[in-house]
Amino acid sequence: MHHTLEVKDLHFAYPDGRTALRGATLSVAPGDKVALVGPNGAGKSTLMLHLNGILQGHGEVRVCSLPVCKENLGKIRAAVGLVFQEPDDQLFSPTVFDDVAFGPLHMGLPESVVRERVAEALTAVGMADYAGRVSHHLSVGEKKRIAIATVLSMNPEILVLDEPSAGLDPRARRGLINLLRDLPQTMLVSTHDIRMVAELFPRTAVMDGGRVVADGPTLAILGDAALLSAHGLEA
Amino acid sequence: MLHINLADQYRRGTSLIHRLDPRTKILAVLLFIVTATILPAGAWLPYGLLLAGALLAAQASGLGVGFALKRSFVALPFALAAITLPFTVPGQPLAHLSSLTITVEGSLRFLSILIKSWLSVQVAILLAVTTQFHELLWGMRELRLPKPLVSIVSFMYRYLFVFADEALRLLRARAARSGQGEGKSGGGLLWRGRVAGGMVGNLTLRAFERSERIYEAMVARGFQGEIKTLISPPLTDMDRNVLVGWVTYLAMLLLVGFLF
Numbered sequence: 001m002h003h004t005l006e007v008k009d010l011h012f013a014y015p016d017g018r019t020a021l022r023g024a025t026l027s028v029a030p031g032d033k034v035a036l037v038g039p040n041g042a043g044k045s046t047l048m049l050h051l052n053g054i055l056q057g058h059g060e061v062r063v064c065s066l067p068v069c070k071e072n073l074g075k076i077r078a079a080v081g082l083v084f085q086e087p088d089d090q091l092f093s094p095t096v097f098d099d100v101a102f103g104p105l106h107m108g109l110p111e112s113v114v115r116e117r118v119a120e121a122l123t124a125v126g127m128a129d130y131a132g133r134v135s136h137h138l139s140v141g142e143k144k145r146i147a148i149a150t151v152l153s154m155n156p157e158i159l160v161l162d163e164p165s166a167g168l169d170p171r172a173r174r175g176l177i178n179l180l181r182d183l184p185q186t187m188l189v190s191t192h193d194i195r196m197v198a199e200l201f202p203r204t205a206v207m208d209g210g211r212v213v214a215d216g217p218t219l220a221i222l223g224d225a226a227l228l229s230a231h232g233l234e235a
Numbered sequence: 236m237l238h239i240n241l242a243d244q245y246r247r248g249t250s251l252i253h254r255l256d257p258r259t260k261i262l263a264v265l266l267f268i269v270t271a272t273i274l275p276a277g278a279w280l281p282y283g284l285l286l287a288g289a290l291l292a293a294q295a296s297g298l299g300v301g302f303a304l305k306r307s308f309v310a311l312p313f314a315l316a317a318i319t320l321p322f323t324v325p326g327q328p329l330a331h332l333s334s335l336t337i338t339v340e341g342s343l344r345f346l347s348i349l350i351k352s353w354l355s356v357q358v359a360i361l362l363a364v365t366t367q368f369h370e371l372l373w374g375m376r377e378l379r380l381p382k383p384l385v386s387i388v389s390f391m392y393r394y395l396f397v398f399a400d401e402a403l404r405l406l407r408a409r410a411a412r413s414g415q416g417e418g419k420s421g422g423g424l425l426w427r428g429r430v431a432g433g434m435v436g437n438l439t440l441r442a443f444e445r446s447e448r449i450y451e452a453m454v455a456r457g458f459q460g461e462i463k464t465l466i467s468p469p470l471t472d473m474d475r476n477v478l479v480g481w482v483t484y485l486a487m488l489l490l491v492g493f494l495f
Binding site for chain 2: 090
């Protein structure tokens with residue numbers, strides 16, 4: 001069966017010796033919307049960096065059935081839209097247009113397609129009028145939306161978002177939740193926002209100590225008080 | 236949110252100068268500065284014509300004649316680097332300052348440098364206030380400036396504000412905890428120096444970590460070592476006309492400067 005993401009027994013230690021992943025296993029099928037929860041330092045962000053080949057640990061990572069290795073990196077990066085937690089890191093170009101065009105341009109798409117993709121992506125996140133704006137002058141909520149547009153423009157098969165609702169005020173958070181609900185892509189979203197998990201994601205995976213310690217329907221996971229308290233979570 | 240608006244000099248507008256292609260404006264400014272530089276010393280008529288050109292451009296930008304004129308004086312202190320000229324250039328003595336002799340030729344050269352730099356700064360200011368920074372970057376890239384250089388300026392501009400905000404937050408955090416107690420407050424000079432040094436180090440580390448994350452974000456979107464940009468449209472007829480007119484004007488100035 002075709003899987004969008006397949007991670008098996010993945011181990012990784014940072015150069016400073018800190019072990020971040022100790023045998024993480026997770027698979028995501030096309031159309032899945034999966035929340036990834038767990039305490040800080042559980043390895044969520046590290047796992048996400050592996051899905052794009054930015055970090056490469058020991059173990060098996062497959063994206064759209066392709067093993068993550070040097071030859072496949074281009075295809076894999078086009079298939080996995082990775083959005084970092086801090087939008088100021090994601091938006092590094094002089095203008096919003098340049099940032100949203102960055103991905104498609106580096107995929108080698110022709111100019112007319114790049115312009116189309118930028119327009120579509122900005123419309124999808126409700127920021128069509130922002131193309132000429134300078135990222136520095138935007139609010140956090142606006143930056144987060146545009147950060148998502150920067151990968152939507154690459155037409156990825158799966159969106160991988162790191163803490164998309166962190167640091168947003170209630171209104172911006174609500175807007176973001178509605179946006180995520182409307183996006184048709186397969187999703188893997190790491191978050192501490194349990195109420196958002198309950199609202200948006202049918203499936204939840206819990207990470208702790210570099211492993212996926214539980215994976216199942218969100219209702220069942222959030223209903224298991226013992227599991228949640230064992231991993232420092234609250235429903 | 237804390238925000239610092241450090242260097243945004245751009246003034247919105249729809250004037251002829253605002254609408255010109257950034258490439259045209261950058262070229263025009265560079266040519267103006269080159270012309271001013273190679274004009275001989277003491278060529279007063281061409282200097283006057285250069286000033287007229289700069290003022291005309293300022294008028295056409297809709298910001299008014301005084302706008303760049305007023306701001307251009309900030310550059311004068313830098314021209315003081317040439318202050319030794321009146322004393323060192325040999326020639327007819329003009330005055331004596333104890334054991335130093337001021338020569339006519341030297342004073343002439345100094346005055347010319349002063350005027351030239353003042354004129355050059357005026358057009359540079361005009362360029363900066365009528366062109367958005369990202370347009371300037373784009374123009375520089377299009378004019379084949381070395382790509383790494385343009386990228387460095389681009390990243391610097393993007394993150395200058397982010398770091399200024401970060402530094403501001405650090406300063407506020409320090410101020411918020413700098414209360415006055417029973418004893419002598421403020422601490423010793425050494426201690427305060429250590430605190431300030433720690434803050435600088437902290438900021439440097441954050442910058443370093445951020446640069447890693449930015450690079451990861453670039454790689455995640457397919458970056459392979461070279462920043463790609465869209466192909467640019469050709470210059471419009473208006474831009475061509477303005478450029479041709481400008482070059483003709485500068486060439487005539489040079490002619491006047493060297494012939495008369």
